[in-house]
Amino acid sequence: MLDQRWKKFDAKNIAGRAGRFLFHYSGRVIVLQNNFMKVIESEGEGIKHKNFDINSPKDEIDLFITKDEFLKTEDRERKQEIETLQREKNIPDFIFSSYKVISRSQKIALYDRIENLTIKELRFIQNLIRQINYKMDIDYDGFQTILNIIEPFVLNQKTKFLIEYKGENEEYSTLTHLVxxxxxxxxxxxxxxxxxxxxxxxxxxxxxxxxxxxxLKYQVVKYLGVFNIMYKLSLSKKSNQLFEDIAGLDKLLTKLEYNALTEYGRIASDFGVPSSIVNYYESTDNQEFIKSQFDNYEKIIFEKVEQIINREQND
Structure with a gap:
């Protein structure tokens, strides 16, 4: 007998195994249980989701992606408190549209820490940004300063360990060395x-x-990315400059996420090619030498990538 707890969704899911839109398979479903068709033809129940269920508990991120009609009174009050804090800090809405997996209150708290940076700490960070833009490397003091700022907000345990662990007689995190x-x-x-x-x-x-x-490509980029937007916001307000005109960690974030800065370099990197091929597309003055060092395998992969890039250029 078919389990009476089964719903219409379960029965249709089983029937669906006979074919995915007549693409993977097509055929007949043979049912041995007599009441299978009763279940599949019964009145279906909606699939519950916390963003459409007023009684489901919601975290802070849920508050801003759930319609008010599905929020309890205390949820709406909590949401209003955060929005009030946002207005008090004069933080525009567009700031919260990036890195949504990190809550608004965490971003606001991070903003407060940045607002209270010392002149020395700001100088370290500015040195880091110059180093990144000059030769794509980090200034240890600047990078460590940022790690110290974001560490309380890091929830991923492996990332947190790499920030906290400094070894014996070390002043720099393991993550600083690794980057x-x-x-x-x-x-x-x-x-x-x-x-x-x-x-x-x-x-x-x-x-x-x-x-x-x-x-690196997910956790570190996420937390550095949030620091970057809050840092640029803070400096833009203090200097009365446009947000987009403030130099930040953007170049570093692109490098860490895509392992490339140029359009063609990112395309090659997305296909998981050897690093030498990415270096070829990233180079501005040494491409022929890099290409001459390709081994037979790299030459084959390079030709395939070239075909893809040429095809995209012609589209």
Missing amino acids: HYYLTEGFLGSIRFKLSQNKSVDKAISETSEFVYNI
Whole structure:
């Protein structure tokens, strides 16, 4: 007998296994339970979702993506308190449209920390931004200053550990070292850093992969990105400049997320090509030399990427 707790959605889901829009499979569904058709023809129940259920508990992020009709009185009051705080700080709405996985109150608290930076800390950050724009590397003091600011807001435990752990007699986070080696020597540089810590080759490769593709490209970019928009907002208000005219971490964020700065470099990187091919597209004056160093495999991949890029140019 078919479990009486099953709903119409469950029965239709089973029937759907016979074919996905007649594309993957097509055929008949043979049902051995006599009441299967009763279930599938019964009145369907809506699938509950917390953003459309007034009784479902909601976190702060939910408050701003849920219609008021699905918010309890206390939810609406909490939302109004945050909006009032936003107006008091004179923070425009567009600031909150980026990195929505980080709550408004966290962004406001981060903004307050930035507003209270010392002259020395601001100088460190400005040195970092100049270093990034000049040769795509980090100034250790500037980067560490930012990590110290964002650390209380970091929820991901692996990222938090990389910020908090500094080793013996160290003033810089492990994350600071890892970002430096990644920017200056790429994926292999990050592996070498792990090897210098007496990690095995397998361990160094697996930890570097985890760091680059999970922590760096998502977690680090997310938190640095939020710092960046709040920092630029703070400076734009103090200097009476346009938000978009303030120099920030934008170039670093692009590099960390895409491993490339140019359009063609990002296209190549998206296809997971060897780093030498990305370097070819990123180079402005050394392309022929880089290309001459390709091995046979890299030459084959390069030709495929060239076809893709040429096709996009012609579209």
